[in-house]
Amino acid sequence: MKKLFFIPVLAAVVSLAACGGNNTKTEGSTENKTEETASEPTVETVPGIENVTISNTWTVEGNDQMKFNTELIRVKAGEPLELTLKNVGKMPKESMGHNLIILKSGVDLPTFGGEAAAAADNEYIPKSALSSIVAHTKLLGPGEEDKISVTLEKGVYTYICSFPGHYALMQGKIVAE
Ligand SMILES: [Cu+2]
Missing domain, CATH: 2.60.40.420 (Cupredoxins -  blue copper proteins)
Structure with a gap:
């Protein structure tokens, strides 16, 4: 009886951990976007x-x-x-x-x-x-x-x-x- 009770608890912990992982990934890709925008080169071009x-x-x-x-x-x-x-x-x-x-x-x-x-x-x-x-x-x-x-x-x-x-x-x- 004790063993059967334990399994749903474990499953809940695993799914929580997966959720946390997803959040971290989203934050990471947002940071990358900001860096790309900031490093645009500014070179003066003279047409002709x-x-x-x-x-x-x-x-x-x-x-x-x-x-x-x-x-x-x-x-x-x-x-x-x-x-x-x-x-x-x-x-x-x-x-x-x-x-x-x-x-x-x-x-x-x-x-x-x-x-x-x-x-x-x-x-x-x-x-x-x-x-x-x-x-x-x-x-x-x-x-x-x-x-x-x-x-x-x-x-x-x-x-x-x-x-x-x-x-x-x-x-x-x-x-x-
Ligand atoms: Cu003049």
């Missing part, structure tokens, strides 16, 4: 750069329509880049001057543009944000040109004209690889 020839000598023109004629530049990293800016417009420097500033990656454009616009006394090169600048030309009037010589580390750089109101239209990317 694969169609650009690598060169370390470039000439960019700025015009009266507030445009650069080149907006994608591809260079070899670790070797000097010679970048010439030409102002091919006819409007006076005071109303349509152009420069070319290469910015460090991660610089917030609206913030930098705002500081630059307030730096009229320094040709729109903001002294408060010099640490955001890799290199820059001087401010050019019609028919003028200026050259930057700089060696870039691997990365993606944005360049802009910092004359007030221009950076939204006058910007491009340099990919150094």
Whole structure:
């Protein structure tokens, strides 16, 4: 009689243990899902750069329509880049001057543009944000040109004209690889 009574109790213990095991498994798979989401890579891609020839000598023109004629530049990293800016417009420097500033990656454009616009006394090169600048030309009037010589580390750089109101239209990317 005693033996018969014991069997249902054992069965109950076994099924309880199985239940506990299932719960642990569910928790484990939830943790795995969280890890996958957190490790998504963030790589900056520049569409169209694969169609650009690598060169370390470039000439960019700025015009009266507030445009650069080149907006994608591809260079070899670790070797000097010679970048010439030409102002091919006819409007006076005071109303349509152009420069070319290469910015460090991660610089917030609206913030930098705002500081630059307030730096009229320094040709729109903001002294408060010099640490955001890799290199820059001087401010050019019609028919003028200026050259930057700089060696870039691997990365993606944005360049802009910092004359007030221009950076939204006058910007491009340099990919150094
Ligand atoms: Cu400009």
